[in-house]
Amino acid sequence: MRLDCPLCGPRDLREFTPRGAAVHARRPEGETWSEAWHHHLHLRDNPAGRSEELWYHGSGCTAWLIVERDTATHEVFSVRLAAEGGA
Amino acid sequence: MRLSGYGRVDRTQSVPFRFDGRMLTGHPGDTLASALIANGVRLVGRSFKYHRPRGILTAGSEEPNALVEIGEGAGRVPNVRATVQEVHEGLVAHSQNRWPSLERDLLAVNDLAAPFLGAGFYYKTFMWPAAFWERVYEPAIRRAAGLGSFTREADPHRHEKAFASCDLLVIGAGAAGLMAALAAGEAGADVILAEEGAEPGGRLLAEAEEVGGRPAQDWAAATLARLGAMPNVRVMPRTAVTGAHDGGTYGALERVSEHLAHPAPECPRDCFWRIDARVAVLAAGALERPVAFPDNDRPGVMMASAVRAYLHRWGVVPGARIALFAAGDDARRTARDLAAAGVQIAAVIDPRADAPAPEGIDAPYFAGGQVVGTSGRQGLTAIRVRAGGRVRRIAADVLAMSGGWSPTVHLACHMGGRPVWDEALGAFLPPREGARGAVPGLIPAGAAAGVFDTAGCLASGLAAAGEALSRLGLRAPRIEVPEAEDDPGRSVPLFRVSGKGRAWLDFQNDVTVKDVELSAREGFVSVEHMKRYTTQGMAPDQGKTSNVVALAVLAEATGQTIPETGTTTFRPPYVPVPLGTIAAGAQGKGFAPERFTTSHDASAARGAPMIEAGLWYRPSYFPARGETTWREACAREVAMVREAVGVADVSTLGKIEFRGPDTGAFLDLVYTSRFSTLKPGRARYGIMLREDGHVMDDGTTARLSDDIWVMTTTTAAAGQVMAHLEMVQQCHAPGMATRFTSTTDGWAQFAVAGPRAPDLLAQVLDGGHDAGSFPFMACAAVTVAGVAGRLFRISFSGEHAYEIAVPARHGAALWRLLCAYAEGLGGGPYGMEALNVLRIEKGFPTHAELHGRTTAFDLGLQNMLSPRKDFIGKAAATRPGLLDPGRERLVGLRPVDKAGRLLAGAHLFKRGAKAIRVNDQGYLTSACHSPTLGHDIALGFVSAGPERMGERLSMVDHLRGVTTEVEICSPVFLDPDGARARS
Structure with missing residues (x-):
């Protein structure tokens, strides 16, 4: 499997670490515990199919990436930089 | 028997080899199988279960019977297919699964017991008594059944792994594969042509046919010569493509030197390839089915x-x-x-x-x-x-x-696709591209696609190349399909013949038609259940010759059609791959990278044993003359720090350097307490939480000047913290003007700790040192022997202490200097054991305490959760459950009897309560013998611990069988108000 890093180009899977659903990159508002925080931390969708995930290019440019891919077929649709509003 | 006028072996040379001790000869070009046939050897092995005499069945990697052991001693390799192994001078092969000899195998009596040894026999027979299963039945069964045996010695072979990429991977170099490679090569594509056999050509080498008006073998040789002249084509013989994986990645096993009598010493035995191909052509041919x-x-x-x-x-x-x-x-x-x-x-x-x-x-x-x-x-x-x-x-x-032919569809099904039954051909074909689970970009051609005549295979290879080239955006060259045999003949599939007696399906696992029928009768009617009940297709050959026949028998037994019955799942690898080859390079030193500090050689020269901390190697202790145990050395080093001065290499701690005007605001977001108010020249201790409110790491951050901030992390969490900071900045604070980078390897950093530390610094720093003007938690740029360095007054020992950093290239020199000065002041170097004792005596947490399930509240650090700003983990940390006073919270523990032992990992129970889980009161995370106090001390987490000071509990270590009565106390065993560090 390869990911097409927007900064480095297509790179081998072993340069990346997955970090779960991309919602991780979208921090809810508010400094106190709320239903929104509960959903953010604990209630994640786990689709067998198209999903958005957060990946870290730790052995490359250290960019955090929003990867849109299919968890059933492993097809990758898009790779964006989290820092550029990918989230 | 060898026939003159036939074959491609080089008869001008003879190659001596041994089979079961007999000296035989073959010729270059022979496989072990062909050489054995030439020598009239028919019996080559005994079967798995019934020890039936077995001979050579096939001429390829699908061989189920002719498995032999190659080599001797530690280098012996079991289960090598004689049809794949090439003969070379000095080759030593032995038959397997027989005793005392192949001809007189005593366990052949198993065959007489066959009526009792059907599928699943051991589940039904060896039921009672239960204890006999592990002790008696299983070992006996394992001795009787089986294939080759392990040497139980370290693998002496050299293995390698390698990577390649190409536009087009052609799998198989028969008629279709050669044609595909030729067309793609002519078009200028980067081509890898992988052929599992020693010589490319496939069936063209095995038939009396003509291609393009000349013998098929000659056409293959000429085509190969053309391919060899193309710089963009790489032909890889002896390379079996083993798996199709995500994103056009293919695994392949290359037999590099198994066929050589005298490989060069640096030459690996085999090599595992990962080949990234934009497009691939599956020209793997077909396998003939037994009846x-x-x-x-x-x-x-x-x-x-x-x-x-x-x-x-x-x-x-x-x-x-x-x-x-x-x-x-x-x-x-x-x-x-x-x-x-x-x-x-x-x-x-x-x-x-x-x-x-x-x-x-x-x-x-x-x-x-x-x-x-x-x-x-x-x-x-x-x-x-x-x-x-x-x-x-x-x-x-x-x-x-x-019994007919089965296209080699395996690779096309490796991503979960199911082959498609073609009634007219009587064969399973690869799943159509785009079908569920089909391998994207893999184009079947030739016999693998169900084309069984030579002319058709050539045309199919050319067409597949055309398709591949159009996907690559290349123009297909004009190539004529050479004239060749174009009649595949008529055939009907033939699976079984009914009759009295056992009819074998899976030769390698000794599965017969009766076993499959029994399976159906007993309710295992799904093909996947039948496989597991009978072990059909579960031997090293994975049922290459037998699976389709077996499922046809199952279909008949269950009254279903073959497509209704379906196939079992195809999984990589297509041919067996030695574990040593997959793990190539990862043995011994190759298992993990090693990180060494700049003081490593000097520490090793002092005889310090090294312990691993992540990838780092750190000195455990520095043995002095006359010391015989680590405890003696550790106690001396602790006393040295408490009474004089010790030096320790702390370079392994993570160092991250920040610049930029928003650095303070960014640190406010990642640390629980405020850092933006930190003044230049000062350092501050902080903790970071995960977003779920638990502590991730702790450390100090120093602000060396207005715009230079240096964060330290723990050794173990350095990488995790770096990734976390990157995520926080990129995802949550992309607008903040701060940049940071890891400088862990750029600086050598040493702790100088103890009451004489200021004296040592006065000697080592250019311009001397005045402790009075450099208070606790101060930091500054300094010059050490003319080298620009950094000084931090921080303490992990509770003593008056510093950490001094210089660029890593000066680390070894500074270490020698510090050791010499320290020894002059009655001190010296100390290692990890002493460092650990010093911090436990002070109650400082490490990752034994910050183990991922503890909160700031648990650690007694709730005052560090700033109410006046947001920080990562803030919302979650305020959950009532994480602030419940009854949680297991950090305390100190000491034995009631001073001689009592405390052990990390032990659990705590009320006195008199049974030491079982429901009575658990907490556990010990760090324990040591304190030479300063003269007894064991420990840190641990106890339910409502801080409210139970002075309470006595029972410490029970079930693993080591130790019970000690302990008393709950403050986690700070020494100098509770911190006067020594501030002095």
């Missing part, structure tokens, strides 16, 4: 196509009187070619009643006939043929059989 008839497993019963391959490629025939049993016209070529070579044909048996007699073969012909039995103790002597209502015995020492 399940009674006693079809005798040495001498062979695949019809293999007999032709041995004749044309290696110039050997496996017997003197050869019979043919096949339901397809193509297999008749075996009789035709053998007859042309002067071999006697004993009979031609064709189950098709309407098939015309073969032309030009002077042998009895049985249309509508079937082979219903065989005889011969250690090799075939006769077959029994049923035809026209009667059964005849016909003398024959070889029976060539063919």
